[in-house]
Amino acid sequence: MLPRQTIYLSTHLKSNKEVTCRRTQCPSLDGCHMILYENIQDNRKCCEMCKGCTYQNKEYASGDQWSSPDDPCVQLSCRAGVITKAKTKCYSNCKNSIQVPGKCCPICQGCENSGRTYQNGEEFTLSTDACTKCTCQSGTIVCDRETCPPITCSYNMTVKSEDSCCRVCPQRDVCIYEGTTYQDSEVWQPNLCTRCSCDDGTTRCRVQQCKVSSWCPAGYVLKYIDGECCPRCVEASGICTVFGDPHYRTFDGRIYNFQGACKYLLAEDEVSKKFSVTVRNDARSSPWFTWTRMLTIFIGKTKIGLHQKLTVKVNRKRIKLPYKNKNPTFSVHRDGNSVIFKAEFGLQVVWDGDSYVELTVSSQYKRRMAGLCGNYNGFGSDDLQGRDHKLYTDSEEFGNTWRVGSKAACVLSHNESEHSSLCDGDKRRRKRAIAACSFLLGSVFSKCRRRVDVRTYYSSCISDMCDCPRNKMCACESFKAYAQSCSRENVSIRWEKHILCPSQCPRGAIYRRCTRRCSKTCDEPKKTGYCRDKCQPACICPGKRVLHNGKCIAPHTCPGAPSPSL
Numbered sequence: 152m153l154p155r156q157t158i159y160l161s162t163h164l165k166s167n168k169e170v171t172c173r174r175t176q177c178p179s180l181d182g183c184h185m186i187l188y189e190n191i192q193d194n195r196k197c198c199e200m201c202k203g204c205t206y207q208n209k210e211y212a213s214g215d216q217w218s219s220p221d222d223p224c225v226q227l228s229c230r231a232g233v234i235t236k237a238k239t240k241c242y243s244n245c246k247n248s249i250q251v252p253g254k255c256c257p258i259c260q261g262c263e264n265s266g267r268t269y270q271n272g273e274e275f276t277l278s279t280d281a282c283t284k285c286t287c288q289s290g291t292i293v294c295d296r297e298t299c300p301p302i303t304c305s306y307n308m309t310v311k312s313e314d315s316c317c318r319v320c321p322q323r324d325v326c327i328y329e330g331t332t333y334q335d336s337e338v339w340q341p342n343l344c345t346r347c348s349c350d351d352g353t354t355r356c357r358v359q360q361c362k363v364s365s366w367c368p369a370g371y372v373l374k375y376i377d378g379e380c381c382p383r384c385v386e387a388s389g390i391c392t393v394f395g396d397p398h399y400r401t402f403d404g405r406i407y408n409f410q411g412a413c414k415y416l417l418a419e420d421e422v423s424k425k426f427s428v429t430v431r432n433d434a435r436s437s438p439w440f441t442w443t444r445m446l447t448i449f450i451g452k453t454k455i456g457l458h459q460k461l462t463v464k465v466n467r468k469r470i471k472l473p474y475k476n477k478n479p480t481f482s483v484h485r486d487g488n489s490v491i492f493k494a495e496f497g498l499q500v501v502w503d504g505d506s507y508v509e510l511t512v513s514s515q516y517k518r519r520m521a522g523l524c525g526n527y528n529g530f531g532s533d534d535l536q537g538r539d540h541k542l543y544t545d546s547e548e549f550g551n552t553w554r555v556g557s558k559a560a561c562v563l564s565h566n567e568s569e570h571s572s573l574c575d576g577d578k579r580r581r582k583r584a585i586a587a588c589s590f591l592l593g594s595v596f597s598k599c600r601r602r603v604d605v606r607t608y609y610s611s612c613i614s615d616m617c618d619c620p621r622n623k624m625c626a627c628e629s630f631k632a633y634a635q636s637c638s639r640e641n642v643s644i645r646w647e648k649h650i651l652c653p654s655q656c657p658r659g660a661i662y663r664r665c666t667r668r669c670s671k672t673c674d675e676p677k678k679t680g681y682c683r684d685k686c687q688p689a690c691i692c693p694g695k696r697v698l699h700n701g702k703c704i705a706p707h708t709c710p711g712a713p714s715p716s717l
């Protein structure tokens with residue numbers, strides 16, 4: 152017997168006459184009890200082989216498996232020349248199974264789920280989840296799940312939606328409030344102090360109560376803030392006023408008088424120099440009392456002038472109101488008899504076009520202001536602080552430190568002693584004197600005042616009027632004297648047309664500086680009562696005399712009058 156592991160070499164003659172060998176791997180013969188050697192002995196085959204089988208005239212190698220051509224359920228296999236037969240038994244749960252030729256067992260038609268068979272293409276919903284929709288596609292179940300909206304109530308409260316697979320919270324009623332519909336649990340604020348919510352058709356509102364208190368610490372004011380229900384104390388804006396001849400009321404509430412007749416710094420943001428306001432005073436009504444003549448607001452290089460008779464100029468050009476400016480942003484408009492300047496950065500100026508000024512700065516400028524309006528630090532006591540940072544007790548000295556520009560801007564040299572001695576301090580008399588003598592400073596004499604200094608005539612007029620009896624007119628002498636001086640300078644003024652002086656009264660008539668009574672005339676000899684609404688200077692005929700052709704005559708001398716009985 153030949154050894155079982157014999158190596159046969161196949162030889163190839165190569166060109167370089169060397170021989171190389173390659174071994175052929177033979178199949179394993181483990182477990183084969185019928186090995187065929189015959190072909191090897193004849194050198195016809197290289198490997199030993201296990202014995203095959205022949206079935207219905209067909210050859211099968213050892214290890215082959217095949218189905219019976221007569222019955223697909225019969226499985227045949229060949230092993231070392233022996234054919235083994237096995238029969239497959241079929242079990243099927245399908246209701247719609249079909250027998251396929253060549254196959255042993257019937258196959259299911261469609262898809263099966265939870266004991267139900269679905270046809271190809273049929274859609275169905277999973278019994279365990281209503282939101283999962285499935286389709287049978289060639290025997291495979293393909294499913295999709297619908298996404299449900301989040302649930303806003305507890306799961307126990309949810310109900311199945313009628314038109315969807317999802318579970319939803321039960322429908323709750325909406326609320327209708329002042330014509331508007333609100334959803335359940337919606338919250339809204341009909342006004343700043345009221346908060347309402349909708350609870351299943353019931354509107355519930357809560358009104359915030361404000362503490363009733365109008366008290367705020369000094370320097371603070373109670374203010375309604377945008378978006379808040381209750382007012383609260385906020386830092387007050389600073390308001391400085393200039394009025395009369397002129398009196399100043401500072402941001403911190405201190406009142407003082409200052410008769411400077413020059414140009415002064417009224418207020419300035421001392422820290423950032425963002426803006427400043429100057430005021431120019433003049434002696435319009437009398438040489439002793441100055442009045443605010445005009446204001447200038449400086450914002451950077453922009454200059455806004457508020458002049459007499461409500462004239463407004465921006466960079467020296469007269470503007471029409473209302474006016475709006477961009478960069479810097481400010482507006483000027485007219486409100487009744489005043490012009491109002493407003494700048495976004497927190498400055499407002501009200502000017503009556505004559506002598507009244509009201510300057511408002513927002514609280515952001517607190518402790519940063521300087522000028523005649525004071526330092527706006529909340530204390531009135533330190534408001535007379537000069538430009539030199541010294542604290543003054545005398546308002547005139549204090550005011551003069553805030554003068555700006557040259558002295559040429561001053562309209563008169565002021566004399567304090569003259570001022571206080573005027574009419575010995577009798578206010579009513581002083582007022583009457585100023586009212587009468589201001590005629591010298593009015594438009595009638597304007598041409599002359601440029602040529603002849605009016606001040607001495609004015610002061611004599613005042614001193615005459617201070618000593619004048621109540622119903623007399625003592626100013627006319629000064630008018631006449633001044634008119635004559637004017638005439639000498641070739642300025643002719645017909646002032647008599649504008650004011651009635653005693654010298655103009657007809658012969659026999661009496662001058663009354665202030666009366667509402669009328670003279671009797673020939674036509675109305677018995678007329679009594681008043682014929683004027685306001686008291687005016689007038690010439691009155693005394694006693695029973697009547698006025699006729701500018702003369703006071705006895706009534707019986709009137710034309711056509713009966714002769715007096717003797």
Ligand SMILES: [Ca+2]
Nearest residue numbers: 403528530534
């Ligand atoms: Ca102060």
